[in-house]
Amino acid sequence: MSEFEDRLTRDLAALARHRVSSDQPSPPLPRPVRSPGRAPRRLSGWWTPVLAAALVVIVVGAGWALTRPTGRDDARPAATDSATPSPSSSAPTPSVSATPSVSTTPSATPSATAPSTPLPVDPTVFRFDGVGPLRLGMSSAGLIALGYTSSGPNSFGCAQYFKGGAQQSLSVIVDPVLDRVRSIGTLFATADYRTDAGIQVGSTEAEVRAAYAGYQVQDLLDRGFGQGSSGLLVAGPRSYLGFTIVDGAVAGIEIADDPDFATNAEVSCTGGGQS
Amino acid sequence: MTAQAVVDVDGLYAREWHALVRLAALLVDDVPSAEDVVQEAFLGLQRNHARVTPGSELAYLRASVVNGSRSVLRRRRTARNHQPPEPEPVNGADVDVLAKAQRDALVSALGALPRRQKEVLVLRYWSQLSEAEIAAALGVSAGTVKTSASRGLAALQLRLEGRS
Known part of the structure; x- marks a missing residue:
């Protein structure tokens, strides 16, 4: 753990203690209120197995009806968002599927209406293959040659590089084992960067869709707890362009060589990490 | 079985209330809201206790607290434009x-x-x-x-x- 991580651990503990004192008494444990006359939730009695058997018959019958051959080739269910229920819901666990809730598989072949790359070396322009002189796949040596420095190995297996201390710096994620850039993204919601299709922080979701109309554009749902779309993923020829969407507008931009990332650019580094 | 479950939740509440409120207080920006979030989490646990995998109650509570904190922030989003006021007394x-x-x-x-x-x-x-x-x-x-x-x-x- 780095010195900053140690400091963060201490500061968060101090902040938490400051906000909620250990002396603060806890209120009484709340109890669920059940309406008078409401039917008991737990099934019991001799008729329970009978009801269960009837349900099995119904489910099996319905399953047979749904899965019998129909002559169509779309019988495979589409990926759906498995939103986690709220704490008051009846689901047993709050965990959710980490599979992006997209309805289509990204196509790596854009159409002829793909945006052009007017300024390939502009350091503020995101392209599918990089940002300015930065390129997906380049080595850490290449990054260092461009003036980027590593923030050191972190606890999660990824190496991160950025340039200087400016808050406009880009975050560059490097796989430490493969020694190649996997992702490049904005650290803050700054309008200093844009894509070669003209999308920048503040652009609307509709503008993103219009700008990348020739591409496969996926909704990336916030799979945490079913709060709706939180990003758009545009499939490029060999990489992916992700937009963080907050309140209907772009709040962050990143590119990655792997489709398995969400609005915060999920890239699984192969280096070892603590867990 | 039900009585045992209630006892377990009571013990969990006594042990984890402060930690969970602190967790919520770091995610939202005021303690009363954090306490509400934790209370709701425990209510949810009691409602769904029979379906929560034994031993994962605390994980369920943490996830519920994160979920509840998100809801609090979402309700406030338009009012504060993502800039939480510092309510330090x-x-x-x-x-x-x-x-x-x-x-x-x-x-x-x-x-x-x-x-x-x-x-x-x-x-x-x-x-x-x-x-x-x-x-x-x-x-x-x-x-x-x-x-x-x-x-x-x-x-x-x-x-x-x-x-x-």
Whole structure:
């Protein structure tokens, strides 16, 4: 753990203690209120197995009806968002599927209406293959040659590089084992960067869709707890362009060589990490 | 069985209430809301206790607290435009000015992070959860935890060191 991580651990503990004192008494444990006359939730009695058997018959019958051959080739269910229920819901666990809730598989072949790359070396322009002189796949040596420095190995297996201390710096994620850039993204919601299709922080979701109309554009749902779309993923020829969407507008931009990332650019580094 | 379950929840409540309220207080910006979130989490646990895997009650509560904190922030979103006010009470003449400045800076820097990065950092560095536990609590993959932590940590460091 780095010195900053140690400091963060201490500061968060101090902040938490400051906000909620250990002396603060806890209120009484709340109890669920059940309406008078409401039917008991737990099934019991001799008729329970009978009801269960009837349900099995119904489910099996319905399953047979749904899965019998129909002559169509779309019988495979589409990926759906498995939103986690709220704490008051009846689901047993709050965990959710980490599979992006997209309805289509990204196509790596854009159409002829793909945006052009007017300024390939502009350091503020995101392209599918990089940002300015930065390129997906380049080595850490290449990054260092461009003036980027590593923030050191972190606890999660990824190496991160950025340039200087400016808050406009880009975050560059490097796989430490493969020694190649996997992702490049904005650290803050700054309008200093844009894509070669003209999308920048503040652009609307509709503008993103219009700008990348020739591409496969996926909704990336916030799979945490079913709060709706939180990003758009545009499939490029060999990489992916992700937009963080907050309140209907772009709040962050990143590119990655792997489709398995969400609005915060999920890239699984192969280096070892603590867990 | 039901009586035992109630006893277990009581014990969990006694042991974990402060920690969970502190977790919520780091995710939302005021203690009363944090307490409400935790109360709701325990209510949810009691309603669904029979269907929660034995031994995973605390994980369920943490996830519920994160979920509830998100709901609180979402309700406030339009009013505060993502800039949480610092509700620090005035403690009088003996307040440690330096410590307060550090807290203010941390609160501000945390508030400027994207939600997921903030949640990951709080769960990692305050709740001391493992990568797998964070992934389970947030309902995301381990890869998301890694990159959210990496980016969040870097952004936080830049902001804090820029202010100090």
